[in-house]
Every structure is written in structure tokens, then in C-alpha cells.
Amino acid sequence: MSKAPRQNDPDRRERILQATLDMLVEHGISHITHRKIAQAAGVSLGSMTYYFAGIDSLLSEAFTRFAQAMSDSYRARLEEAGNAEEACAAIVGMICGEGIATPYNLQVMYQLYAYANRTPALKIIMQDWMKRSQQVLEVFFDPITARTLDAFIEGMTLHYVTDREPLSQEDLARMVAKIVRQT
Numbered sequence: 001m002s003k004a005p006r007q008n009d010p011d012r013r014e015r016i017l018q019a020t021l022d023m024l025v026e027h028g029i030s031h032i033t034h035r036k037i038a039q040a041a042g043v044s045l046g047s048m049t050y051y052f053a054g055i056d057s058l059l060s061e062a063f064t065r066f067a068q069a070m071s072d073s074y075r076a077r078l079e080e081a082g083n084a085e086e087a088c089a090a091i092v093g094m095i096c097g098e099g100i101a102t103p104y105n106l107q108v109m110y111q112l113y114a115y116a117n118r119t120p121a122l123k124i125i126m127q128d129w130m131k132r133s134q135q136v137l138e139v140f141f142d143p144i145t146a147r148t149l150d151a152f153i154e155g156m157t158l159h160y161v162t163d164r165e166p167l168s169q170e171d172l173a174r175m176v177a178k179i180v181r182q183t
Contacts, residue, residue: 013051015041020062025107029059029115060122063112067129073100075136087140088176091153096169101157141180148179 019041023032034048034055041047052058077094081087094100116122130150137146152175160166167175 012041012043012047016043016047016051016058017062017065020058021066021108024059024062024111025104029111032059034058056119059115060125063108063115063122063125066108066112067125070100070105071129071132071136074133078136078139081140084140084180087137088173088180091149091176092169092172095153095156095160095172096166101160103161106158106161145180149176152176152179 016037019037020032023036023040027036032055034045037058038045038048048058052061074094077090077100078087081090112122112126116126133150133153134143134146137149140146141149156167156172156175160172
């Protein structure tokens with residue numbers, strides 16, 4: 001009697017990672033479990049231990065992939081700019097536009113900040129993300145201006161998504177221009 005062949009599911013690992021991010025948004029870092037992730041990913045609980053050594057390795061990889069995807073999106077938007085003025089417009093677009101400054105993305109970022117604060121070894125995920133962002137900005141701006149703009153983008157995305165009356169794109173453009181002129 002031969003065994004039935006194992007079904008090959010090449011997307012299982014990716015579904016688990018995406019479900020991890022989704023469960024972080026839905027439940028928060030302190031209420032996430034293997035069971036919730038497995039159920040959301042549509043996989044057996046055993047799949048969790050097959051692909052990941054534990055919850056810490058799972059969270060680390062999910063956060064790393066999220067940060068890399070955000071960096072890739074950030075880079076793609078700035079690579080479309082041909083000069084510093086267009087880069088400033090791209091910055092405003094990242095703060096106000098669809099795709100980057102979404103409630104979902106910000107919720108994952110909040111969870112990453114909280115987790116990295118309690119798990120110092122994971123601060124490297126955030127440090128690498130900031131470094132990549134600043135390197136992209138340094139194509140158009142000096143290192144101090146790039147760092148200032150990176151911090152501004154991070155803070156203003158939070159404000160833009162949570163403020164009762166977010167600043168207009170025109171106001172944000174003026175703020176970016178002031179940063180660029182004064183550094």
C-alpha cells in the first residue's frame with residue numbers, strides 16, 4: 001500500500017507570514033498566537049513549527065518582509081523623481097497617498113515599534129529600514145536633510161492617518177520645502 005503523495009503548497013509559508021501581519025493588525029502583538037495565525041492562513045498548526053522555530057522567528061521574518069516591502073515602495077516612488085523638487089513632491093505623495101500611509105501599514109508599524117522595543121535584537125529591522133530610507137533620500141539631499149526628511153515622513157504619516165483634520169498636501173509641501181531650505 002503506497003502513501004498518498006504530499007500536496008505541494010508553495011504559497012503556504014507566504015500565507016503564514018501574511019496571516020501573521022493580519023493577526024497583528026487585528027489582535028495586537030500581545031494577543032497573537034500560533035493557533036490564530038494558522039487558522040487565518042488556512043494551514044495546520046503543525047505547519048507553523050515546520051516553517052518557523054517559534055513565534056519570535058515568525059514575527060521577526062514577518063516584520064522583516066514588511067519593512068523590506070515598505071522600503072521597496074518608498075524607493076520606487078522616489079526613483080520616479082528626476083530632481084530634488086520632484087523628490088519633495090514624492091515625499092508629500094507618500095504621506096498623503098494610497099499605498100504607504102494606510103491604517104493597515106501604520107498598525108503593523110506600531111506593532112513593530114512595540115515589539116522591537118521589548119526585543120532589542122529586532123531593533124535591527126527598524127535600523128535597516130531607516131538606513132534604506134535615508135540612502136534613497138540621499139540621492140537628492142545631503143545626509144542630515146535626508147535623515148530629517150525620513151523622520152518627518154515617519155511622523156507625518158502617523159499624523160496624516162490619525163488627525164481629525166489632516167494637513168493639506170499644500171501645507172505638507174510647504175513644510176517639506178522648509179526642511180529642505182533650512183538644512
